[in-house]
Amino acid sequence: MDRWWQGAADLVLGACCPLCEAPGGRVCRRCAASLPPEPVHVAAGDLEVVAAGVHAGPRRDAVLAWKLRAASGLDPLLAHHLAAAVLTLVGDAEAVTLVPVPSTRRSRRERGRDLVADLAVAAARDLTGIGLHGSARRCLRLVRQTADQHALGREERALNLARSMRATALPTGPVVVVDDIVTTGSTVREAVRALASRGDVEVLGAAALVVAEQGGPAVAGHPVDGLRSR
Ligand SMILES: [Zn+2]
Structure with a gap:
């Protein structure tokens, strides 16, 4: 609607x-x-990735409602979930900067806002509320068009995203890259590559709302308007 x-x-x-x-x-x-957070660790090469749950059942319904209908009423709950995933990565750190993966211009136009960036801001606020100094910084941008990820396999995704991002600045202190849905990890790995190519950065890992079920229905298998991964 x-x-x-x-x-x-x-x-x-x-x-x-x-x-x-x-x-x-x-x-x-x-x-x-x-829908409590149920963090799961995901293998993505040498990058530690944690999702707040598996993209299935009511959790999938919630993420799709948020993503496809831009249902802002879900922001507080999903920010809490993302913060829970981040917490499993921070160890003894006293501060963390959340770096959202960049969204496409089309996605921002269709949804009227940058969903993942807004989520990062809200999750950082949640973390600060429990004594960890959280902040969010949009310091990645897309430097070229990428194809919709949802119909692509693992290797095609990696190729599609290779060198698609650039870091416009580098946060100081520990960083966690954040995204909404992790499928193969290609997007968060490209984000980390872009950050690291700009200079020394302490990346603790990547956090997401959900990880796609292995062998399950496609993350983007929603008939409404073809969910894109960003
Ligand atoms: Zn309800």
Whole structure:
């Protein structure tokens, strides 16, 4: 549903939980309780990647609602999930900078905002709230067009993304690269390559909301408008 229409409908009908019919514009307590973060570690070469859960069942529904409908009512819950994934990577660090993978111009236009960047800001705020100095910095940008990732295999994804990003600045201190969905790890690995090519940077790993199920349905297997990985 278009955002303007959703806003108008909320005014007339009352805002609902984005995952059920409960009143209120945010995720209701019942839905939140049914979706706790369940961090899973993912092999992505020598990069440590942690996702807050597997892209299946209600968690998949929540991520797709957030990604395809830009349902901002899901932001607090998903930011909490991302923060939980980041926490498993930081060890004794007292501060961490979250670096979101860059989104395409098309994605920002379609969704009206940069979903992953917004998520990074909210997750950094959550981390600060529990005593870790969290910040978010958009210091990566795309330097060329890439094809939609969802129909590509592992090697094709890596080729599609190779040298597609550039770091415009380098954060100081420990860094965690963040994304929403990790499939093969190609995107977060390209982000780390772009950061490292600019200078010394302490990358603790990458964190995501979900990891695609091995052998499961395609991450992008949603019929609405062809989910892109960014
Ligand atoms: Zn609900």
